Amino acid sequence: MTDDARTPVRLGIASVPTHPPETLRDLAVAAEASGLDDLWVWEDCFKQSGLAAAAAALGWTERIRVGLGLMPVPLRSTAITAMEIATLARLFPGRFVPAVGHGVQSWMAQAGVRVDSPLTLLREHTVALRALLSGEEVTTSGRYVSLDAVRLDWPPTTPVPLWVGGVGPRTLVLAGEVGDALILANALTPDDVRAAAGTAQDAAARAGRTLTDVHATLIATTGPRAQKRLDAELPTWGSAPGQGVGAAGDAATIAAAVRDLADAGATAVAVQPTADEPDLAAFATFLGAQVRPLLA
Structure with a gap:
């Protein structure tokens, strides 16, 4: 594939919950000022609220898209999730990207909300949630999701991809x-991204649907001892050094790793800083000022 034929990829940064919540404001402001496309916030148990973080980041910025990847559906009722998403979508039209998942089952057990069939819950929740966000009145009685003539008074004014x-x-x-787009919950190799995206795209095609986006994560470091810092970080996220996950080095090295993920099917890549990143705002500025131009 030639450079001219390549599909543009959105570049963002992840606000990782290994950093305290009070670091978010400087990161969000720097990410927007540097020209990054996206800021992604997480909701890992039992660290930070993803919705509170997304709302704050949206309020501190004016342009950047803020994604929440992702909300574990066992922790919330479908109705309250729809209300929360719709509120942010109306306050910040076109800038909030919500994502849902079945959650890490050990965490769901700790919280007392683990279910026998996580996939059944995720399907029922997603289908009902999309209908509510579309302004429909929803009555359903499923294995886990039950709603009786529920309709949002203030649904989003523009469609919200789920x-x-x-x-x-x-x-x-x-x-x-059932999804409009796919967010891969772990940092993966390009080959793994290609396989995962293919599985989801094939399922969408069989269902007569199309996935508009595939989101991938890249754990990255730059500066002194970059490779050692990356190697030390990877086991935290279930990977090991030498497996092709992550990137350490200068702007060209990180841009090449982002492009590899894009060539594997990712339309958006969030760079995940390490837990020992000393200056999140400076790292965001580096990504926007030095890495992003190499992807143009």
Whole structure:
């Protein structure tokens, strides 16, 4: 594939919950000022609220798209999730990207909300949530989601794409069947991204649907001891050094890694800083000022 034929990829940065919540404001402001396309916030148990973080980041910025990847559906009722998404969508039209998933099952057990069939819950939740966000009155009685003539008084004024996240084969199929876009919950190699995106896209095609986006994560470091810092970070996220996950080095090295993920099917890549990143705002500025131009 020639450079001219390549599809543009959105470049963002992730606000990782290994950093305290009070670091978010400087990161969000720097990410927007540097020209990055996206800021992604997380909701890992039991660290930070993704919706509170997304609302704050949206309020501190004016242009950048803010994604929440992702909300574990066992933690929230479908109705309150629809209310929260619709409120942010109306306050910040076109700038908020919500994503849902079945959550990490050990965490769901700790919270007392683990269910026997996480995929059934995710399907029922996503289908009902999309209908509510579309302004429909919803009555349904499923295994886990029950609604009786529920309609939002203030639905979004513009369509809100509903992203579905996960990495397991059955979750990827479900994401293709009911999601508008796919968010891969873990940092993966380009080959793994290609396979996962293909699984979800094939499932979408069989369901007569199309996935508009595929989101991937790149753990990255730059500066002194970059490779050692990356190697130390990877085990935290279930990877190991030498497996092709992550990038360490200068702007060209990180841009090449982002492009590899894009060539594998990712339309948006969020760079994930390490837990020991000493200056998140400076790292965001580096990505926007030095890495992003190399992807143009």
